[in-house]
Amino acid sequence: MTQTTDKTLALDVHGGDHGPSVLVPAALDALKADPALNVILVGRPDEIAPFFDEADALFGQRVRIEEATEVIASDARPRAILRAGPDTSLFRALQLVKEGKAAACVSAGNTVALMTLGVKLLGVLPGVRRPALMSQFPTSGGTIGMLDLGANLNVDAQQLAQFALMGAEVLRAAHPDRPASVGLLNVGHEDGKGHSVVREAHELLKTSDLDYRGFIEGHDIFEGKVDLAVCDGFAGNLVLKSSEGLAAMLFNEFRSTLMSSWRSRLGAWLAKPALKAMVERLDPAKHNGAPLVGLNGVVVKSHGRSGRLASTQAILEAGQEARHHVPERIEAVIEKHERETAA
């Protein structure tokens, strides 16, 4: 089987908390789940090898190792990140995309490093002011996309409007039949609410081609009021992480409550099949894989703590985005928007 570029991903096996012991098996799961996918495992061959022998036999040329002996630390400072070279697994994985040997890069490592080196090696799409980090969350009715989640702490109105255009295109690429409705996060629904940046972005979005529904508030996110929620990276990061923390707390409270007495333990046993289905539907692992939108290439951030299931999900997400040519689609949307607003 010949590897064609738009089916091949470069996986940084040293990013995140778990490394090759989790990421190599996750890659093999992804190869099983998506027969059109190929994976290049980028990292230290001796650390990959223990998990790779079996893969070699099962998947033939669909998986191979690319040597990179160094690792960018999860707490690396910007200066250290900029000094990183092709001997680091993340740099090499991105370089494979740049060289056209892979169509996407996946890493669970340092987000700042992924963004910094992504910009440095792949560059930003024409017309895009700043790339943004996007993710999806489960809602009461389905899922919602949200960006930016931390790549841009200070934004202007033009950037927020671009985040909306780019995020909506990511959703449309995955669901071409469904127009993506967009909301701009604010402290109130009414025109005139919020600071000048969101108010100005609101006016820009009103005149865009998007299915723009106006301002939304925090509680609208999980009510599934729109398909895409847009905000600056500072607020978005706090919402993302506080939501993860709250969900973890509630599930823990719930678990320990059910284990607190003989009677409730029996109740839990009876309710288990139903509860398991619920937990699976809401499992954040199912929604892992946050694209850095606006880069000239598919780059997907996996959660640092991701286990095997979540890592597989991020790899499959990257595979989908590469196949849907998301960067090319974003480039076209931004170019069209720039042309229309200039006219």
Next chain:
Amino acid sequence: MTQTTDKTLALDVHGGDHGPSVLVPAALDALKADPALNVILVGRPDEIAPFFDEADALFGQRVRIEEATEVIASDARPRAILRAGPDTSLFRALQLVKEGKAAACVSAGNTVALMTLGVKLLGVLPGVRRPALMSQFPTSGGTIGMLDLGANLNVDAQQLAQFALMGAEVLRAAHPDRPASVGLLNVGHEDGKGHSVVREAHELLKTSDLDYRGFIEGHDIFEGKVDLAVCDGFAGNLVLKSSEGLAAMLFNEFRSTLMSSWRSRLGAWLAKPALKAMVERLDPAKHNGAPLVGLNGVVVKSHGRSGRLASTQAILEAGQEARHHVPERIEAVIEKHERETAA
């Protein structure tokens, strides 16, 4: 029984979604729960009367009506708010505090109106740059205070540092034996993370008298890592409302899951006593009552949708703050900090 000022609250009975039918019974519950409290019900006598006859007999002079025939709409624009006069229930309730006839004002109405008229009528404490909206959330181990939750959308470092000082003093007033640990919300824990405003506030807080624990991230809020989380009002408002929305979604999913089959319904019945205790502990109603800290007077915002239990909680919270002379304590803390930093 003579009313003494620091025991008397002015309650805007027309604020919020429910009005006198919920707020008058809630006030009576508060009078029962706190025998040292007096309440002035501010609003339309004919709408209060149906819920007041009984109160009159039971509580004698501890409760009385102050007539105000107009109501500030929940969606009132700033200009309309500034035009409001003493014939509106909120204005009159705040005026009673200004006149020294009440020690605190409670309203479930328009937050912007509460802040705008609070500043206009009561003024801001000496040295305080801007008042902030504070609230408490349940965490895995107890509760956490957080501010600002929406009063200040653009802040500078000095303001964030003041929010920390004021919020910590609110907690200390309620728990004099427990020093309040403080964290500054940011997108990472390390020095150098975040935008310039949080980095500068971080340096200011390091040199303060507070038990300052440095930057915290969104997930630290519900893990109860600190007693007080500080951030700007834009991000804080999104965190507050997204958390409310997520908790509501998870409880709904959970409820419908448990009702989904005969087997899980039986399990739910068995686990009910344990689950009820958990839900009660985490019930947002138990934590209702958000003080506007920094005003020259106790002003407490109750959630617009508050039912009877939550409304009672907000009234009791205001009573506690008045009794603990929270504004005077904040004034002293700010004055001390200004003196020390000027030296």
